[in-house]
Amino acid sequence: MIRLIVVEPEGSYNVGFIARLVKNFEVDEFYLVNPKCKMEEAINFSAQGRDILEKKALIVSAFDDAIKDLDIKIATSSIADNEGDLLRRSIKPWEIGKFISDDKKIGLIFGRESVGLTREEIFKSDFLLHIPGNPAYPVLNLSHAVSIVLYEVYKLRTSSIKNENISN
């Protein structure tokens, strides 16, 4: 089971795009922690993901409510792991496969456009996932980071269902 958690998103377009991605990549659960944007505007960017916003998305007010029943919590960060001061083991998107299994509840946690996740939120997670990119500018827009991680998870889940290695 995969739960996508987006913490205090600020851009309605990102929330709309993410709802669409939840449908594109068949995410099981979608939590929004205290969204800071207008949900009615988000619908304009959701295309056929509109019903995800209207029916599937769960809005909670606190980070802890979104993570409490998860087996594995994977936070994400635009900052690479070569900075020292490490709070959590750092992983790459294609390593998520090690954790995915039908009997585990996995949370994928994304942060605010402006300041990402707080140190406290990262500290409450088990791993910190970083998508590699230009060392001079690895900071992706929020919904594009979500798309890449959901794509990797979809690829891994469908390859294990088909019991064949398509990820190579």
Next chain:
Amino acid sequence: MIRLIVVEPEGSYNVGFIARLVKNFEVDEFYLVNPKCKMEEAINFSAQGRDILEKKALIVSAFDDAIKDLDIKIATSSIADNEGDLLRRSIKPWEIGKFISDDKKIGLIFGRESVGLTREEIFKSDFLLHIPGNPAYPVLNLSHAVSIVLYEVYKLRTSSIKNENISN
């Protein structure tokens, strides 16, 4: 050498996001064929990819001008390959690795938000790339499709530079 080609994009936000992605994933060349949106508005969505729009992006008026000197042309489509009527061999994002080499000019071609690429544009390409997703709704937003393909290419290029297989 990787050239990203976006044909007649309609949404300025997509053009801005794509410019940011060009910087995030260090794409060599960026062509826009006859953009249908306001480039000044695109800048609002480009973050630190602003200089890509101002200096790197090349605007051409015809599809043929964007593809003429390429060795391999990879068109993309939201329609999966199990429909029959294939004009081109269909490949998956992680198969791009077979074509990437330092001495080849590779074009990655993306279509209009409304109607994708025309049959004629696809016919002029060598391969048709499809990102797998929900069979009931595999149609990604344009810039999110771009992010996934550029991520795979970046992964493959950096892994071959490092001469190690990170894509598994």
